Amino acid sequence: MTTSIRGDFKDASLTPRGKDRIEWAAKDMPVLRLIRERFAKDQPLKGVRMSGCLHITTETANLAITLKAGGADLVLCASNPLSTQDDVAAALVNEYGIPTFAIKGEDEEIYYRHINAVLDHKPNMTMDDGCDLVSTLHSTRTELLPNIIGGMEETTTGVIRLKSMEKGGVLKFPVLAVNDSDTKHMFDNRYGTGQSSIDAIIRATNILLAGRTVVVFGYGWCGRGVASRAHGMGANVIVIEVDPVRALEAVMDGYRVMPGVEAAALGDLFVTVTGDLNVIDKHHLERMKNGAIIANSGHFNDEINIPALEQLAVNKRRVRDFVDEYTYGDGRRVHLLAEGRLVNLSAAEGHPASVMDMSFANQALGAEYMLVHAKEMQPRVYTLPKELDQEIALLKLQAMGITIDTLTPEQEKYLNSWESGT
Known part of the structure; x- marks a missing residue:
């Protein structure tokens, strides 16, 4: 086990294999690549301290690289004790400079120690998969809540927990339910x-x-x-x-x-x-x-x-x-x-990269959207705007070499009117 201020991971010697696998996944994530290119130029997340509790996989690594390219000061931990790919964790730290606290098979004590380690980063923004990070913030790390602009949640279970927190009046910052975007749940799930x-x-x-x-x-x-x-x-x-x-x-x-x-x-x-x-x-x-x-x-x-x-x-x-x-x-x-x-x-490698391309495009654009709109939002669970959903779908189609029709002005007028009939 390798432990340092850069993270807590199993074995640094796994780094080359992790890098190869991250690059292999990247070739099937063209939408995220396009977002990363824009992020690198525009730096929309510059200065944002972000803590992520996600499955540490090759696909997540490509999301993390995109967020860092956009200027985010990012640290990661695992969102499940058995989902970590140890070579990916090593590569994230040693090849990409992203502190990562994740070891496949970690026990419950280490799991929550890792969550607290990423919270020690004093984040402005959270990115969660299952709501363990947010629930820890609201239970034992409440001193950090005033720093939080908002967060994103990846999966159904996490959204259920967050909506329960909202209903109970205990949620202290806005969260985007990335899982509820059509280009996430209809394809990823x-x-x-x-x-x-x-x-x-x-x-x-x-x-x-x-x-x-x-x-x-x-x-x-x-x-x-x-x-x-x-x-x-x-x-x-x-x-x-x-x-x-x-x-x-x-x-x-x-x-x-x-x-x-x-x-x-x-x-x-x-x-x-x-x-x-x-x-x-x-x-x-x-x-x-x-x-x-x-x-x-x-x-x-x-x-x-x-x-x-x-x-x-x-x-x-x-x-x-x-x-x-x-x-x-x-x-x-x-x-x-x-x-x-x-x-x-x-017991396997999780979702194929091509479907996670859309899910993590939602996460990346969600972080950008949250940073711009958080001041207008209440401590509630929100969905991403339909326009972002459709942008991601269109980018995915374009990457697949598929074009679609558009409405003519006459058709748009017809759909927006009530006068025409039989």
Whole structure:
């Protein structure tokens, strides 16, 4: 482990490999590259002290390089104990000069020590993925709150927590819900989570999905992605939902929908993507068949009642990297992937760079927008303006070599009038 004022990371010798992988991701992030070129020229973030609690991956590294190019004084820590790519953390520090506090597999004590280390930077702006940074600010580091202009939040779970803080009247500065931008949740959550979750499950287990029954808990954008990718690989998909509209949508998309307790006895593979607590609970675990596999693609491992699983088991052993086998008293064996943490970043590399290109373009432009507009904003959760969303989508299309039509003046007039009819 390498520790210094520059950060806390595993091994400096990993730097060259991290640099190569960061550059590999960069080639699929053309929108962020265009933003970085403008940032380097205009310096919109000059003088801003920024603390980021994000997944330390090759894609995040390209965001960090962009923010630094824009003038930000940036420090980073991990937003999940298992999501860090150690070579990337080393390269961020040694190649790009961005202090990074992140070690794959760090325990809870080190995890929060790292969060406090980036808060010691006395930030003016936060960038969070899951709201652990902001919640720490509001609980144990309140002396720093007067310095904060505003923040950005990357993921669904974090937005849920922030809206709870807003509703309770405890949120002390404005936060942009980057996750709620169309060019984030419709692509990152659906295509990114869908592909990367299935990728991670296959890497960890080497199972064949064709012919198996896959149970997806939650049919939001992430759940849609996981279900469609599993179905595309030949799995029989069951969806569990509490929202009647989403449940109906899943039925119309061709999936079986039923209560979780019924699906528990049928499933070969279970994937949670809800952002809620104990969606796989003891009564589900008790009914699972021998050989069942459980994975979580939500931000926190709270989605699976792991203490209940521990109580049901008479033996636990690690059978493969990221696969723990729990043996019940009757001999049944149930397998938990990545300790119940978000499987796509724990057992694989997270989302492909091409989809994170849009998500992190939202983060970069969100930081710029926050700096300009924070004084007009209340301590609430906001979404980015539609115009920025459409700008990112247009840049992505252009990078893909795709052009689209535009409305004629006559068509615009027609759409903005009420006089014309049959």
